[in-house]
Amino acid sequence: MFKIIGGDGRPYGPVSADQIRQWIAEGRANAQTMAQLEGSVEWKPLGQYPEFASSATPPVMPPAPTAAPAPAFQPRPDVPNYLVPAILSTICCCLPLGIVAIVFAAQVNTKLQAGDIPGALEASRKARMWIWLAVVLGLLSFGLFSALWCLPLMHHHAFRMYRTW
């Protein structure tokens, strides 16, 4: 098991060697990513561990000083769950649609915790869609209701004008 320093400078793990190999394959970690074997006190770049030398070295073979910086290592990518707008749309615009948005917000967190990033992104997209639906339906309903409320007044007004004319 290894601990690893992310692109944000914070430690992550302990994680298995297989997990790190997968991160290297995904470009989220590379030979320069600092790692610590669990139980030891020494931090070394991944490239110096024999376990990862083969998978981590190829992209960084030329040790040029102008080499691109290590890609940001993100064990938990930023997937917005739109919880606050979802609650606001439930309370302020459209109750039923807002509740669907909150359910999808909860799904974002569940899937993020399970490591299902594509699933979390999908739930995030759906949460945003339902919030917009709630807002649009709320505005439409408000407009329609105002129109219904105003129509009799307008009719009354027109009728009076006609009579006096």
Place this chain on the structure above:
Amino acid sequence: MVIRLKTILLGLAFGAVATAVFAFDPERVRIYPVCPFHQWTGLWCPGCGTTRALHQLLHGNLAAAFRFNALSMALLPVAGYLIVRGDASTLKPTWIWVLLVAIVAFGVLRNIPAYPFTLLAP
């Protein structure tokens, strides 16, 4: 720069709304949009009474604010925490379910036309 402009605009909008809610009592002036759910169904939604509650809160009447909408007053600090925290997607999913159940339960309870529950209606 873009983020700063967005922040300024949001702050201005927030200030304008807060000023309006402070200056105009929703019980006397009909300038605020009315809840569509309440318009169509006649039932109280979980958020009904929030504008009146905020008006009372801005005038320092905490008890009156809670009488209009206890849930949204209780959720204000939660919303503040979530906004300061910034990333709500790392919350435990359980808390979101608790929040959802609280909102729905409050919405159901405040529509029961019997004594202890009528306290929850605005």
